[in-house]
Amino acid sequence: MAGHPVLLHTAIDARDCRGLAEFYRQLLGLHYREGEEPPTDGSPDDADWLVLLDDDGRRVVTVQQKPDTTPPTWPSEEVPMQMHMDFKVPTVEDLEASRSRAVELGARVLHDRSADDGEPLYVLADPAGHPFCLLVQ
Known part of the structure; x- marks a missing residue:
């Protein structure tokens, strides 16, 4: 616009x-x-x-x-998230494949809500500690 x-x-x-x-x-x-x-x-x-x-x-x-960056401690607010990104995938199978791939590349799973029928998702932290979500949509 x-x-x-x-x-x-x-x-x-x-x-x-x-x-x-x-x-x-x-x-x-x-x-x-x-x-x-x-x-x-x-x-x-x-x-x-x-x-x-x-x-x-x-x-x-x-x-x-940014050498002085402190990784977020999500879900604790001790060091709050500075940002996060959400990435959508079409199916639960794609969700699992994307989670596996992210972990292979150095991510950590912070929260597993993959069994949620309404909106299956994972919250992960990238190698620098920034949380991001993978979700089915």
């Missing part, structure tokens, strides 16, 4: 910029913006801002180096 801002991407702070970008790249099937791929020539990876794109070239997630 004209005159309204449009979401460009979700930016996530992380102590390990490349590590968290790799987690979301692999989990969501994204790719790096041209020129931001990991170095392959042995040079140091000094990335402090990485943009991940979908197959149509749209920005989805960016990761920003």
Whole structure:
């Protein structure tokens, strides 16, 4: 709609910029913006801002180096969530496959509501500790 801002991407702070970008790249099937791929020539990876794109070239997630970030302690509010993302899948089978894939990539399951008939879901924490949800919708 004209005159309204449009979401460009979700930016996530992380102590390990490349590590968290790799987690979301692999989990969501994204790719790096041209020129931001990991170095392959042995040079140091000094990335402090990485943009991940979908197959149509749209920005989805960016990761920003933030060495002093403290991971959230959800569900405790000792260190509150700074943000979270929800990712939908079409079936319970896809939910289980996505949970397994996320865990293989370094996520932790924080809450299992996969048996809920109304809206099966998992709350997970990415490798930097940011909670995110996988749900059937």
